[in-house]
Amino acid sequence: MSKSRCPRSFEAEASRDGRLGADERASFEAHAEKCADCTKAIRELDALGARLRSAPVPRADDLQARRERTRLLSDFNRGLVEPRKKSRAQLFALVPIAALVVGIAFALHRVGRGVAADASVSPEPGTEWSSKVDGEHTVIELDRGTLAIVVSHGPGARPVVVHLPDGELEDTGTTFEVSVENGHTSRVSVDEGAVVLRLNGRQPVALAAGGAWNAPPPSFVAAPASATSSTVAPESTTKSADAGAAPATSTSPAIARATGSTSADEFNDATLALDRGDACDAAGRFGRFLAAHPSDAHEEDAAYLHVIALQRCGDAAATKEAARDYLARFPHGFRRSELEPLAR
């Protein structure tokens, strides 16, 4: 604080920190109204507080936030299933070591065959990519071009995530190929195992062996991820014979309008019911939606919200059954870690 002539100016900070009793505080406030020094002291404290609150804080992007959320729920679930005592000091001793490993393990590949910790990567000429170890994942960053990736799943191998300009691709055990053109993912094909493709503004797509996903042609505008959207880009997916893939089929806008109430309307009505607290009504609506529209783009979200609605409605048996149904329909579903305990 700048030098002050008023002997009471110290009370500005005392008042701010709750050191003054009610009477003392009232007395100081009355005094400060007539004292330039004390008014200035109050303003300087306010200004410092405002500057501290204005300090920028880097925000995690949505994908990173979701990954962190999933990691947290998985770890908590693991702790519930296999509770074990672990020295917290040991846990925290790993933090700086892990940070050092990240720094040492970082590598930039431009051409030729590469190894990304737990994956063998074959880039096509001109492909721009890199890899690093990020906590418990091996992360491959694909900026442009095509990579053919074979993921190792031996003991101790880390899960592999491919970061794309417009989303990410999570490996769940396998050999696959992914292409990026002009800053957008253009194609993913799976030879062995399965992957989950998550692109911004789109439903997650699970692809099993033999499956492929191709981006829609540029003339279509991708619909925002909203239940009320009636324009869905006709992405093409090839469903493999191996079950487990959740196809991202689209609802034809022309057919939907011709039948009046669309599946999007029904999904939206169900979510509104849940939103306003009418859980039992919402549970019924989601159940009817899932029965009537088994391959809708909102299927996974509806199946998840169905479980939530039943839980809030207080029907434990139905909640369990719905959770099991979700896990059966979406073995690689985004919400699986959250719903697995409900299915037991």
Next chain:
Amino acid sequence: MSARVDRIAKNAPAECDAAILERIANGEIGALGELYDRHRESVRRFVSQATSGAEDVDDLVHATFLEAAKSAGKYDGRESSRAWLVGIAVHLLRRRRRSLAQFFTVLSASSARSRSVDPRTALEARTDIERALARISEAKRIAILLAEVEGLTCEEIATALGVPIGTVWTRLHAARAELRAALAEEAR
């Protein structure tokens, strides 16, 4: 759509933190997701500022919520758990400091820094308030951030830090003085 689904799943109807923590204590994983969605930003903001943007912010946030989940049964029932969560984060920050100190005695400090950027360059890239915060001790930085950014009362800060309230007042006074001096120096 996922953002909307997240919002719907966590928002209807709103529950106080005490009720959510009770559900977590009963093993309800979805409740932990709700608590995380509700307080992630403020915990992350605090941890990031308290560590001056260390690279393990996400790990610290993760550890905070995991610890909160394990301790949910001991929650004291306050409507908002923000001060409690921040207290857990402070506790973990102290352990982190001790672990880092032990780690850096084994390796030299320059090679142990995990940043790939010259620390001087990283510091220059920040705003003046960030540089000023980085210059005061972690104890004072935590106290002033809890008071001015997180809006905790001094009693809450004393509880979170496990120190007498007089210590909090002293740290706040010293932090303000040092920050003003640092900012004045930045302005020259």
